[in-house]
Amino acid sequence: MPAAFDRQPTPALPYNRTIVTLDFLGALERTHTCGELRSSNAGQTVTLMGWVNRRRDHGNLIFLDLRDRTGITQVVLDKEAAPVAHAKAEAARPEYVVAVTGRLRVRAAGLENPNMPTGQVELVAAELLLLNDARTPPFSPAEDAIANEEVRLKYRYLDLRRAEMQRNFAVRSRVAMAIRNYLAGQGFLEIETPFMTRSTPEGARDYLVPSRVHPGHFYALPQSPQIFKQLLMVSGFDRYFQIARCFRDEDLRADRQPEFTQIDLEMSFPQMATIFATTEGFLHAAFSAAGISLAAAPFPHITYDQAIARYGIDKPDMRLPEMINFSDLFTPELREKLKIEPSLPILGFTIPKAGLSGTGHKGLSNEIRAGFGETGLDLLDIRRLNNAEEFRPLAEAIGRRIHKNYAEFLGEDPQFYEYKENHLSVVITPKPGTPAFWNYDPQWIYKRAGALRLELARKFADKHQLFEPTGDPARDFRFLWVTDFPMYEWNEEAKTWDAAHHPFTSPHEDDITSGRLVDDKGAVRALAYDVVLNGTELGSGSIRIHRKDVQQQIFASLGMSEAEAHERFGFFLDALEYGTPPHGGIALGLDRIVMILAGANSLREVIAFPKTAKAIDLMVDAPTTVSDIQLRDLSLRIVTRS
Ligand code: ASP
Numbered sequence: 001m002p003a004a005f006d007r008q009p010t011p012a013l014p015y016n017r018t019i020v021t022l023d024f025l026g027a028l029e030r031t032h033t034c035g036e037l038r039s040s041n042a043g044q045t046v047t048l049m050g051w052v053n054r055r056r057d058h059g060n061l062i063f064l065d066l067r068d069r070t071g072i073t074q075v076v077l078d079k080e081a082a083p084v085a086h087a088k089a090e091a092a093r094p095e096y097v098v099a100v101t102g103r104l105r106v107r108a109a110g111l112e113n114p115n116m117p118t119g120q121v122e123l124v125a126a127e128l129l130l131l132n133d134a135r136t137p138p139f140s141p142a143e144d145a146i147a148n149e150e151v152r153l154k155y156r157y158l159d160l161r162r163a164e165m166q167r168n169f170a171v172r173s174r175v176a177m178a179i180r181n182y183l184a185g186q187g188f189l190e191i192e193t194p195f196m197t198r199s200t201p202e203g204a205r206d207y208l209v210p211s212r213v214h215p216g217h218f219y220a221l222p223q224s225p226q227i228f229k230q231l232l233m234v235s236g237f238d239r240y241f242q243i244a245r246c247f248r249d250e251d252l253r254a255d256r257q258p259e260f261t262q263i264d265l266e267m268s269f270p271q272m273a274t275i276f277a278t279t280e281g282f283l284h285a286a287f288s289a290a291g292i293s294l295a296a297a298p299f300p301h302i303t304y305d306q307a308i309a310r311y312g313i314d315k316p317d318m319r320l321p322e323m324i325n326f327s328d329l330f331t332p333e334l335r336e337k338l339k340i341e342p343s344l345p346i347l348g349f350t351i352p353k354a355g356l357s358g359t360g361h362k363g364l365s366n367e368i369r370a371g372f373g374e375t376g377l378d379l380l381d382i383r384r385l386n387n388a389e390e391f392r393p394l395a396e397a398i399g400r401r402i403h404k405n406y407a408e409f410l411g412e413d414p415q416f417y418e419y420k421e422n423h424l425s426v427v428i429t430p431k432p433g434t435p436a437f438w439n440y441d442p443q444w445i446y447k448r449a450g451a452l453r454l455e456l457a458r459k460f461a462d463k464h465q466l467f468e469p470t471g472d473p474a475r476d477f478r479f480l481w482v483t484d485f486p487m488y489e490w491n492e493e494a495k496t497w498d499a500a501h502h503p504f505t506s507p508h509e510d511d512i513t514s515g516r517l518v519d520d521k522g523a524v525r526a527l528a529y530d531v532v533l534n535g536t537e538l539g540s541g542s543i544r545i546h547r548k549d550v551q552q553q554i555f556a557s558l559g560m561s562e563a564e565a566h567e568r569f570g571f572f573l574d575a576l577e578y579g580t581p582p583h584g585g586i587a588l589g590l591d592r593i594v595m596i597l598a599g600a601n602s603l604r605e606v607i608a609f610p611k612t613a614k615a616i617d618l619m620v621d622a623p624t625t626v627s628d629i630q631l632r633d634l635s636l637r638i639v640t641r642s
Contacts, residue, residue: 020091023129028099035071039106039120047101048073048123049131051161052092053142062089066100066123067142069166074113074122075100085128094142095134095158102126149604153618156609168598168606171290175594176243178289179263182282188239188265193228195245199568200226201502204248207258215635221247221259224587226502227572229266230544233583234575241265243590255603257591258615263539266585272529275541275586276481279531283479283593290597292473299479299531307482308443312347312450314485317535318478319466320457321409323349323449326427329397338391341376341430347449348380348398348427350406354460355422368426368452376434377448380427398427424460426452440490440522454535467534477596480532487511487524488557496559497521501528503554505542506584512550517557531588538593541586548576 030049037046053067060079065072077089082102092098102125113119138154139146141161146152152159159165180190199206202223209219222228224246232240244264250256263282267275280299287294307314310322326346335342356364365379372378386395402425407417428449438444461467469476487507488497499505511517511524527543545551551573555565565573594606604610611617631637 020088020130020133022133023099023131025099025129025131028101028129030099033070034066034068034073035117037073037104037118037121037123041104042106042121044104045101046104046123047099048075049099050097051134051141052094052096052098055089055092055094057090060086062086064089064092064098064100065142066098069170071117073118074107075102075125075128076122077125077128081124082126082128085125088128088130089125092128092130093134093136094140095137096130097132097134099129099131100125100127150612150618153604153610153612156619160608165605168594168600169608171598172590172594172606174289175286175597176590178285179282179590180241180243182285183239183241183265183278186239186278186281188241189237190242191232191237191240192242193222193225193232193244195221195247197222197228200224201499201504201568202226202246202248203498203502204250207247207249210634210636212633212635223248224262225264226504227569229264229585230504230580230583231572231575233266233268234578234580236268236581238268239265240267240585244587256613257603257607258611260603260607261590262587263590263593264585264587266583268581268583270543270582270584272483272527272543272584275584276529279539279586279588280479283531283588286593287473287477287597292477292597294477294479295474299481301481301483303484304482304486304525305484308446308450312446312448312453313535314482315530315532315535315537316480316482317454317457318480319475319534320453321350321352321405323347323446323453324401324405326398326401329394329401334391334394338380338429339432341432341434344430344434344436345445346380346427346429347446348402348425349449349453350402350409351424351426351453351456351460352406352409352464352466353421354424354456354463356424361424364424371452372448375438375448376431377445378429378431380429382425382427424456426456428452439492478534482530482532483528484508484525485528485530486522487526487528488521490522497557499554499558501526501540501542503558503560504544504551506545506550507554512553517553521557527584529586531586533596536592539586539588541584543582543584546576546580546582548573551576 028047031046032041032048034048034050048066050066050068053065053072055065056063062077064075064077066075077086079086100123102123104121104123106120107122137158138151139158141158143162145159145162145164160169184190196209196219199220200223204223206220206223209221211217211219225242225244229240229242242264244262245259246262247259249258265278267278276298284294302310302316304314307316309325310316312323324347326348330338330340330346332342340346365381368379382395382398385391385398403417403419404414406419406423407414410417428445430445436442441447457464457466486500487505489500491498506527507517508525508527516524528540529542530540531538545554552562552565555569556562591603591606595603598606600606609617609619616622
């Protein structure tokens with residue numbers, strides 16, 4: 001056993017500078033949890049067990065706050081009434097594990113604690129057992145989280161003792177259970193798929209597991225159960241789900257984990273609407289398990305192209321006003337006079353309540369212009385426009401459109417809505433010579449404007465407060481389906497068209513028959529969809545290809561030779577030949593859903609033993625080197641790259 005795990009013999013543990021004699025549990029059982037006693041229990045003899053949350057020593061009276069995951073009960077130890085128990089309580093320290101038997105009483109008037117559910121009562125100890133001692137912890141589980149997350153992760157088992165974390169995992173468990181129950185009720189079977197498999201194509205790097213028995217061969221941990229769930233449809237299971245672990249070796253962005261959990265499902269013979277209704281059904285169940293009842297109405301739908309045109313992003317945050325298109329207000333003459341490119345779009349948006357003083361506005365405009373760099377984009381100065389006679393009608397038309405956009409955002413009739421607040425409005429114009437395409441992308445101006453809209457909305461979040469919960473689920477949880485994603489994505493580095501989703505996604509049927517797969521890849525739409533909540537993608541899915549000829553065509557269109565397709569996916573292409581039903585599915589990130597429902601601000605708050613942003617588990621200290629013997633068994637040698 002490694003030295004760190006060596007246990008010293010009890011009872012002589014010099015923890016907390018007290019030497020305590022520990023008690024055995026014997027046949028004692030707890031009668032209640034620490035969170036459930038109320039004044040109606042007064043007079044009962046009860047036994048509680050838990051951790052010492054706090055200890056207050058008033059000489060003849062010692063108070064112990066006893067904690068378990070259900071709550072805290074105050075225990076009183078009276079030197080006169082229970083001298084032995086009192087003496088033990090003198091030795092007790094925070095995080096000691098104790099058992100207390102005694103009579104419950106109502107607290108004296110004025111001593112109740114209205115902030116605690118058990119605050120009306122206290123347990124008068126007759127007997128106290130010290131079941132285990134504890135070193136002084138590096139931080140107190142009785143307090144809120146400390147700022148140093150590294151220390152929290154190193155001592156994760158202590159961090160998880162904190163009430164907030166206990167709550168998060170209770171939410172997580174309830175949510176997962178509600179999803180299971182809902183899907184089981186809809187006829188879904190929960191089926192496990194392997195962890196040790198071969199590479200699956202979700203576009204990330206694989207985690208590999210070397211095979212001892214087959215030197216030089218590797219399993220890959222699944223990036224998702226994608227191929228297996230499709231094969232389960234070939235097998236006739238009709239409706240599959242799994243709360244599945246996925247592994248992706250990505251360069252870690254802030255809120256990513258190398259392993260994460262998906263609610264993964266697949267159905268045979270579905271229309272997209274069936275998959276949407278199923279997903280909405282389990283989301284309703286999940287939210288209601290967390291005490292939030294979502295409106296019954298189906299989530300709105302928007303196509304990818306509409307999302308880009310109206311929000312400049314494929315995961316619109318509907319808590320903010322839409323983008324505004326001003327292009328039609330700018331006649332060719334006006335464009336010429338104002339030195340604006342003749343045909344590209346003129347877009348803008350409003351950030352509510354973020355109006356700035358003259359100098360503040362100037363500073364921000366300069367910042368934005370600097371951010372545009374060499375793109376050719378510029379900001380229109382509406383105030384200056386207003387000062388010039390010839391442009392005043394244009395300035396007024398722009399003003400009316402901004403006004404209308406904001407009134408509509410509030411759900412008001414623009415005619416009657418009075419625009420009183422001081423908002424920040426931005427109008428972006430392309431200078432002559434601005435390119436129509438950027439990286440083959442004709443929508444780049446929309447995306448650029450959309451990114452700026454989000455950036456400024458975040459910057460001025462304190463002013464508009466639109467990201468703050470209001471208590472009304474219909475406003476706080478803005479769900480949305482985004483459909484008709486492009487099938488391909490141009491990869492500028494490799495100069496290839498890549499699959500935008502994964503290569504089993506079906507294109508629209510008419511994109512197959514029209515030949516666009518071959519000669520106009522950029523225009524091919526996929527039967528792929530995302531479910532979006534408040535500007536984050538909760539999950540994505542698609543109708544799959546179920547015919548071998550189409551699947552081969554797609555592999556070929558992705559530049560995969562027949563030999564390569566066969567080598568990577570031969571078994572799957574074979575399976576497609578044995579009567580594969582039309583099928584489709586979706587996967588949603590459970591961690592993210594729980595994070596939202598628990599009101600947590602990072603995925604690490606809802607994953608029991610997460611990794612850091614550098615993919616390290618600080619508690620178990622992984623990854624580590626392994627012994628030469630292990631390497632030899634696996635026929636591996638470490639080569640240090642310079
Ligand atoms: N396997 C896909 C993903 O992980 C989801 C799906 O297409 O069902 O994104």
